[in-house]
Amino acid sequence: MRQIKVDLIEERVAQAVIDANTVLPKDVHGALQTARERETHPAARRFLQIMLENADIACRDRMALCQDCGMVVAHVKLGQEVQLIGGSLETAINRGISTGYQRGYLRKSVVRDPLARINTGDNTPAIVHISLVAGDVLQITLMPKGAGSENMGQLAMLKPSAGVEGVKEFILQVVRAAAGNPCPPVIVGVGIGGNMEKAALLAKHALLREVGRPNESPDLAELETEMLTRINASGIGVMGIGGNNTALAVNIETYPTHIACLPVAVNLGCHSTRRIKLEF
Amino acid sequence: MKTIRAPLELEDIRSLQVGDEVLVEGTIYAARDQAHQRMAEAIRAGRELPFDLRGQIIYYVGPCPAPPGRVIGSAGPTTSGRMDAYAPLLIARGLRVMIGKGSRNQEVKKAMRENGAVYLLTVGGAGAYLAERITAAEVIAYPELGPEALYRLEVRDFPCIVAIDAEGHDIYERPKE
């Protein structure tokens, strides 16, 4: 049995949240560059240029890319042959976040109670999703997710008869309703199948996939391309001002579902989609 | 590109058209949800506001803490729609310019048309870039609100685009190509 000390997890999470908030993932940066090159709307092109310069300044000065440093979503892949020692995994992740958000001058945006709304002061707790896998791996992917994009996500329990056309229509509807609010160009995460919570989780997972890497299924890859083209033809554009760049990618994930169900969830990631993967 | 600076007169506002790119310079005030709520309460209770709104510019932002040697942390715009409930009250008191991101509701647009105000959009998620264009920051009221306090900022070359002009033309409602 492989042993991993939770202290090590805490330490690495503390540094990782700073890195995630200050260094834009390479694939997102690359996609923004491509968008700037193909942008036809002059003001939208200038905005894309500013987004790219922002990423450079944030990285150089170790400043937060965006003042909304999000609520952290932690996706954990834990091998069955790993034994965590010295405390609880969730506590370690939360302690790491607390330290990192203080040390990195990151904004704390989490309230203790959704109704009483008192800030916890250290950006904890995170939302932790754990999947138990074979082997002795431990992988933690951290995603500080801002509210501007998160608030624009939606879920629909479609009728199976709605079929793929119903799914396409729903995706477009969500993107149109979101308009400029989620800071386009966005990454559109789509989860199809499972049940209510599974679809939502798939949509979030879809945002973890690199921009530019299509779904392994050729049919789904084709659907991704079609949706990306249609979304970019919507004219919403960068920050909603128009032009031909509304999305950087459409990432679709699916799961088996019930004979009577067709759940679809759309989770939007902004142009400042931040994520970092830790391997132990 | 036009440059605007507070205090702004009615004719300055009327010369701005939807889609115009502008640079803001000089003094602006930073406020978001809770600071707006406090200002609205003060107006309704007939109390004095922490600053005179006439001709002024408010930026919807809740910045990151300032790292050492910096005047402010990352400071991009927040979603303006959350301030819609308070904006008409402030516009009626002379507020001329709002800076944020996202659309505004009909009441805000009506108040803008009636009183002469514009709504500017700046680049969401460009917090580090925009923070570089803020040369001074000072909390002038509600310090207990932390990042939601009311700040006075000095800015230069702060890039925006007119999203809604004083005639109610709205960039989000323009026919898209």
Ligand code: SF4
């Ligand atoms: S949607 Fe993203 S880029 Fe825009 S303000 Fe929120 S976290 Fe920042």
